[in-house]
Structures are given as structure tokens and as C-alpha cells.
Amino acid sequence: KKLETYAKRLGEIEHRVGNTEDSVLILETTVQQLRETVVKLQGKTDDLENRSHRCNLRLVSLPEGEEGRDPVSFLETWLPTLLNMPELTKNLEVERAHRSFSPRTRNLDKPCMLLFKLLRYRDKENILRQARKLGTLTYNNKPVYLFPNMSAELFQKRKSFLGIKRLCKDLDIPFALLFPARLRIDFKEELPSSLTNRDGKDFLDRKEILQHIKIKTL
Known part of the structure; x- marks a missing residue:
């Protein structure tokens, strides 16, 4: 009787282990599918973020505070001169501009970064093309740099x-x-x-x- 009891219990255990293995296999398949879905969604989210930045530019190494209290007017006036693009003098429109979110410093020689959004994507492309053509850009004999704005992941x-x-x-x-x-x-x-x-x-x-x-x- 004991052997019969042990055999019965062993059969139940094997059945439960089989069911558990089946459940684990289903869960592993589900997890893999969810991982693939997350990767796709992350890619789409990053793409949407970068599309929202498609008219944005970053101005790096501008001395702290040079933009004054009206960075939009500063950029609309100064950029055409910097890039030698007189055709932009009256046509360049900056929707908004602000410095990076890093804490301000009392050291005026320490450069900061300005983020700004142009009204027209064509202006952004022309500005970047001209910046590459000129090579070195300077402000008061100090180098400054223009880059497209993008997500941290990209x-x-x-x-x-x-x-x-x-x-x-x-x-x-x-x-x-x-x-x-x-x-x-x-x-x-x-x-x-x-x-x-x-x-x-x-x-x-x-x-x-x-x-x-x-x-x-x-």
C-alpha cells in the first residue's frame, strides 16, 4: 500500500511539474514578445521625440549671460551676422529660446548652452549647412558650435x-x-x-x- 501511495503521489508530482513547465514556457514566450514590443515602442517614442525637435538647434560655448534677457532677439540679430547670411536678417524667426537647465554660475567666462526652436525647418537646415561650410564659428574671438537638438538616446x-x-x-x-x-x-x-x-x-x-x-x- 505504501508503494502504491508513493507511486500515486509521484504521478501527481510529475503531472504538476509538467503543467508548471508548460506554464513557464508560455510565460517565457509572453515575456519575449513583451520585450520585443517594448523595444519597438521605445524606438517609436524616441522617433517622436526627435521629430518634435526637428526645428531645434543647440548653441554651445556661448559665454554666460551674453544672450541677455531676450535670447530670441539676440539670436535673430546675431546668427545672420555670425553665419554671413544676410538673407536671414529680416526673415529668421526664432519661436523660443532658453539656456540649458544647468545651474547658473557667477563665472562669466564659463560657457553655457542655448536651446532654440526655429519657425521653419528649412532655416535650420540652411544654418547647419552654412555652419559646416564655414568650419570655425567664433563669438568675441572664442569658438562656438551649432548642433541639431536630439534625444539623449540618439x-x-x-x-x-x-x-x-x-x-x-x-x-x-x-x-x-x-x-x-x-x-x-x-x-x-x-x-x-x-x-x-x-x-x-x-x-x-x-x-x-x-x-x-x-x-x-x-
Whole structure:
């Protein structure tokens, strides 16, 4: 009787374990589906955030307080002069502008960052194109920089290409960082004539790495 009882209990245990394994499998499948859904939703949320910033720009390294109490008027007056774009003098419209949310400092030499939104997306593109064309922008003989505004997640994705971009510049390999976060690399077929044999081998080794990167990023 004891053996029969043990066998019966063992059968019940095996049945419960089987049911538990089935439930766990269903839960694992559900969790995986939910993870995929969360990733898709995060991507869509990030895309919507960046679309809402499509007319926004960041002005970096402007000395603290130079924008005065009316940063909108300051930008509408100063940007056309900075970029040598007289056609924007009367047509540039800044909807709103404010400094970054970092605490103000008494050190007037410490640069700050201005965030501003343009009324027209075309103006933003023209401003960025002109800034790239001019190369170095200055305010009172100090460099300032213009960047498109974007979400923190997209910024980190684009920042991850920094090492590869430096390598491309060192090797004189043309590249372009495309929106939102894609790196296009154009490879040359021949080595620069100025490279030594050792440099040439290093070039080939790095180019092989970049070719692998190209497959991953394009």
C-alpha cells in the first residue's frame, strides 16, 4: 500500500511539474514578445521625440549671460551676422529660446548652452549647412558650435561613432554620419603615397576593420 501511495503521489508530482513547465514556457514566450514590443515602442517614442525637435538647434560655448534677457532677439540679430547670411536678417524667426537647465554660475567666462526652436525647418537646415561650410564659428574671438537638438538616446548612439570618425579622419577616408545614427564610409582603393610600409600595413589592418564596420552599419 505504501508503494502504491508513493507511486500515486509521484504521478501527481510529475503531472504538476509538467503543467508548471508548460506554464513557464508560455510565460517565457509572453515575456519575449513583451520585450520585443517594448523595444519597438521605445524606438517609436524616441522617433517622436526627435521629430518634435526637428526645428531645434543647440548653441554651445556661448559665454554666460551674453544672450541677455531676450535670447530670441539676440539670436535673430546675431546668427545672420555670425553665419554671413544676410538673407536671414529680416526673415529668421526664432519661436523660443532658453539656456540649458544647468545651474547658473557667477563665472562669466564659463560657457553655457542655448536651446532654440526655429519657425521653419528649412532655416535650420540652411544654418547647419552654412555652419559646416564655414568650419570655425567664433563669438568675441572664442569658438562656438551649432548642433541639431536630439534625444539623449540618439545622442549616445551618434556619439558611439566618435572613435571610428577619428580613425577615418586620420586615414583620410571620406565618411558621413547620416540621420538618425548611420555611418557611411567610402573606401579608397589605393594607399596614400606618403605612407611608409609599416604605416601601410597599419592602414590595411585598420581598413579591414572598417570594412567589417561598414557591413555592420550600412
